[in-house]
Amino acid sequence: MTEKQKRRKSWAEPYKIKMVELLKMTSREDRLSAIGQAGYNTFLLRSEDVYIDLLTDSGTSAMSDRQWSGLMMGDEAYAGSRNFYHLIETVEKYYSYKYTVPTHQGRGAEHILSQIMINRGDYIPGNMYFTTTRLHQELAGGTFVDVIIDQAHDPADTHPFKGNVDFAKLDALVEKVGAKKIPYVCIATCVNMAGGQPISMANLRQLRRWCDEHKIPIVHDMTRLAENAFFIQQREDGWSEKSVAEIAFEICSLTDIATMSAKKDPMVNIGGFLAMNDRNLYERACNMVVVYEGLHTYGGMAGRDMEALAIGITESVHDDHIRARVGQVEYLGRKIAEAGVPIVKPVGGHAVFLNARSFLPHIPQEQFPAQALSAAIYVQSGVRSMERGAVSAGRNKDTGENYMPKLELVRLTLPRRVYTQAHMDVTAEGVIEVFENAGEVRGLRFTYEPEVLRFFQARFEPV
Ligand SMILES: *Cc1c(COP(=O)(O)O)cnc(C)c1O
DSSP: OOHHHHHHSOOSSSOOOOOOOOOOOOOOOHHHHHHTTTTTOOOGOGGGSSSEOOOOSSOOOOOOOOHHHHHHHHHOSSSHHHHHHHHHHHHHHHHOOSSEEEESSSSHHHHHHHHOOOOTTTTEEEESSOHHHHHHHHHOEEEEEEEOOOGGGGGGGGOTTTTTTHHHHHHHHHHHGGGOOOOOOEEESSTTTTTOOOOOHHHHHHHHHHHHHHTEEEEEOOTTHHHHHHHHHSSSTTTTTTTHHHHHHHHTTOHHHHHHHHSTOOOSSSSEEESSSSSHHHHHHHHHHHHHHHTTTTTOOHHHHHHHHHHHHHHTOOHHHHHHHHHHHHHHHHHHHHOOOOOOSSSSSEEEEHHHHHSSSOOGGGGHHHHHHHHHHHHHHEEOOESSSHHHHHHHHTTOOOOSSSOEEEEEOTTOOOOOHHHHHHHHHHHHHHTTTTGOOOEEEEEESSSGGGTTTTTTEEE
């Protein structure tokens, strides 16, 4: 198939709708009042007041009829639930990892992993930070070091694998602190904060060699593995004939340990796990999970949720599923970009990221342009998005200074299997209308700033 033919193929959904959830339609006045009450923070809106909810793809996807029937098969035994065994077999079959510890969600796994692997004074390199991941590293006494390629910080750069690791940055870190101070390298597939950008198989293989040389394990944040596998199939030489499932398995095989937020790729409303191949490490993780989550055969999950997760994993790596999933994101991205709206390119696997710096050039970063844009899009269209810029980046733990990240973005995140093409059209229209009147949007200042993960609960007012 030529590139052109490939592109012309429709991304139509490999499912049909069996049940619907009715939505409230609101007026501009309603929305103005709602955003004021929410302190200009879309996290604080009531979901009832939202028409199209693109806040996050976390726990918001639509489960299949098979997953729903899996809920009825829950074995809610305190110990040794049948669903636990189904889950660990599924993880090993699709993701290669031998030992799995269920947790209530991704950050539960990050907490346990950080506590057992990081010592005070350690450095943890990663292909860009993620909010909860970095926080758990810091709480364990570590310091995150960004080793992603420079192109990832440039929203206009169209590098096909912006999630790649820059080995010069890794070498420089080893030179500076020594390999003994690096408990692991943390690699996210389809890097969320970079705009849902993939890492290539070639880069990952090189990382495997580098880590073997330095005797450092690789931790895989596998939250969006399937989307990354799809991009490798589409973009990387030598992989176009392999299935997404085969590529996903290969990626996992190149890593040692994984944290999973099952609320993303595997399409459950709640859940996650920590997985690994090392028996000794597994035992230490089990000792921790019983303190913070629950017995090691359920962690933070009900039996029925583990069943829905096991089924969701098998659905998430289906070629037809992932092609439609990423296809819908690309459809929205193309529609917005064609109107001249600045977005992160290439369009990522789970979201369209608007470049708020060039969208609102009149608002300085100190006045949080992405936060202001997200609020303005809600008022215009009832579409809820999320800030991924200076507010999310927080403050430096030593100096107290605000981080001022190069990427000041608004994320329109698509839940899996939830919205239709017409919803995408309405979303694009809303964003374009705000763009045409961008001069009217004003910057924001804090009226309340929480100490950690401030983006969740912060409140603002217009400057
Ligand atoms: C969502 C997410 C997490 C955290 O998972 P939760 O389930 O929200 O606790 C970690 N890493 C990445 C890349 C994520 O997107």
